[in-house]
Amino acid sequence: MTTVTRFAPSPTGYLHVGGARTALFSWLHARKHGGRFVLRIEDTDLERSTIESVNAILEGMTWLGLDYDEGPFYQTHRFGEYRAVVDKLLAEDKAYRCYCSRERLEALREEQMANKLKPRYDGHCRHRTDHPEGQPYVVRLRNPQDGVVEFDDLIRGRITISNDELDDLILLRSDGSPTYNLTVVVDDADMGITHVIRGDDHINNTPRQINILRAMGRDTPSYAHVPMILGPDGSRLSKRHGAVSVMQFRDDGYLPEALINYLARLGWSHGDQEIFSLDELIQKFDVTDVNKAASSFNMEKLQWLNQHYIKNDDPARIAHLLSPHIGALGIDPCEGPALIEVVKAMQERAKTLVEMAELSSFFYRDFEDYDETSAKKHLRPVALEPLERVRAALAALPEWTPEAIHGCVAEVSAALELGMGKVAQPLRVAVVGRAASPGIDVTLHLVGREATLRRVDRAIGFVKGRAAEAGNY
Template identity: 50%
Template sequence: MTLRTRFAPSPTGYVHLGNIRTALFAWAFARHHGGEFLLRIEDTDQERSTQAAVDVVLEVMDWLGLNYDNPGDKLVYQMRRMPRYKDVLAQMLADGRAYHCYMQPDELDALREAQMARGEKPRYDGRWRPETGKLLPEPPTGVKPVIRFRNPTTGTVSWQDGVKGQVEIANSELDDLIIARPDGTPTYNFCVVVDDIDMAITHVIRGDDHVNNTPRQINIMLALGATPPIYAHTPTVLGPDGQKLSKRHGARSVLEYREEGYLPEAMINMLARLGWSHGDDEVFTREQLVEWFDVPAISASASRFDPEKFAWINAEHIKRADIGRLSADVQSRLLRDGVIAAPLCAQDWARLMDAVVLYRSRVQTLVQLAQEVSLFWRHPQVSDALREQHLVPALGPALRDFCNRLAQCNWQAGDIAAEMKAVLTAHGLKMPQLAIPVRVAITGQTQTPSVDAVLWLMGRDPVLARLEAELQRMGA
């Protein structure tokens, strides 16, 4: 039997970190064992499900490289499987594995209130459940019934959870679950079981908020004559404040991180470390994850998302990424921000790649990288405070000397560095006394990579123009 896992999102909103971590674990497990990873769209909530939300799911999966083995035109959409669900419901009604229940919501509410008043667990009391020798009430006129699953009343339901270990629940703790609403539409727990059977899912890796659903799904699956998959319930992802990750506590769409300049491989790296580890390895590739990943290494404890740790991981992946790929992303951001008006020519593209090499070890996101590199295509604003602190009249002679030398020297980083040292010697200055003012005049910043490399990449004419403008302001 082929090992099969699945990711089954509900397209009712954005895809957040907890959602996609489930997909990542299921994908990595299937790839590690040479199995198949399938995608299923659970869109039965028609009031909230949208095609736009489906498109976001597909976009996130594509961005992260979580390739699935059912092609796009063969994705499983639950709403398209209604005839199949209704056939199974009819079979279960026919052979007594399910039954019609005419209990109204107000009756159920009253029952639960009475049970809680007596200190009992609120639950359906089985009044419409057929039993040998039991006389059922007459169905009320004009009332459409729900369909309930005839859950076993004795024994236990148990499973060996891949994360939590042995889990066992007495069937007496479970009431007869509604598996179809009055309008005939099947409920979540029923659809999931039929889908997992039909898709031949062997392993279900999902969040531990589904643990309470598992015994019910196992019983329905057994009633349908199928072998339940192996379940593994992953721990909750907590926000930085230790609360469950939610909109209130910092949950955001995965695609927001893409816009903020996070690499997909960094996202995968970070998500994998939320509840899974491989020794002391903190930074690893997608390929290494597939090689190392297995369910037994998943922690049973909740994991906390740390934005600062994520930024650090992203910085490490930026240092390792292909220069051409980084440059293409930076160019697209420069175009979008209006820093450049058109794709760069070959000469400027080469300069962009050199700038990316120069700055990529100093940033944590691609947004920061684009901001830093943009100074080579826009005139920076120098603040009055920086001018007053660094571009002082006493420095005028040294800056003028440096400007004159730059106008004549061979335009290479090494030659620029040599001219700077000559100015330092001639005027009795130390490196910071000249390098910082030059940085301020050229970039509007006090800190940059090696100043000779920055000037070389900037180009002789822009450098001379910027220095001359500041010298004029200084009256030098």
């Protein structure tokens, strides 16, 4: 039997990383077993579902590289199929019409809660045979009143629920619209879903859905309920913990392969291995190895992974991905050094593309202020002569190459009988604004002769000002 999995989000917002992890696990299970992965949009909540949310889900799936073999299917296109199933269940006496008013149901609930009983429908219309014309009704499943529902959860093991804990759930609302539990079951059956991998918040729905499948005479898929993702404070991961939207991670400068790697490891492991290519994940992932306990989202771990992928990726691809982040700073990367050369220089220095863009801005435009600590340490009166000497030497270079720049700094250091750092560090702060950058030769080469000399002149003026304040000039 061909393995078929599905991802079935509701288009009522962005693609949450929790949903993305569920989609990833479903995708990996299908790919590992040579099966099919289906995307289904559960858009029956007409008030909250939006085309913008649908597009956000599709965009997130595309960015992550989670391609689907079938779909996207839309539940709003399948209302006829749901109605046909309900009509068949009614004809077979496996469902019935319930005419109970909202007032009666609310009073029943209040009474049950007052008696400390679990709120549930009492089967008032279960044996009713009349059909009052014009009176609104819902259609309920005739749930078995004895026996149990058992299923082997691929993550949690055997789960047993007594049927007397389940009431006759509504399949069709009074306005004729189908309920979630009905649509999911009909879709899973019609689409041949063999493995339902979803969040553990659906565990309570599973026995109800199994009973619907049994009433329909359809096979039951295998179920795997994935634990939720927690924030650092132990509560469910939400916006208050920071980014939770897949596309927000893209906008924050994360690579899709880093987020995929992180989400795969969030509740699943294969020995001590931390870094996985997509092919390795397909080969080694097993849903039965997913941890039963909830996992906490660790931003530092994600940043570590992201830095690894940035460092080891093709500079041309990183330059392509970095370009919009540079543009967001108001910088045109065409007006300055080649972006791919900047990436080569900065590739090991940033945890995100946003950070790389910010750290690289000095290559394209003058900075406003010196880093206070760097200036205090390196732009002191003692740095005045090294800066003036190296400025003159740089201005006189016949060619502006990294090799020539390095030789220039080395010659000035030797002439002043100073270590390279005593010349290079004041020069670096003068040109970059801080005491950290790639090698001084590569840095100055990419900044360019004109901008370098202009910034050194500014630094010389800054040092002279400090010396005057101190009475040393």
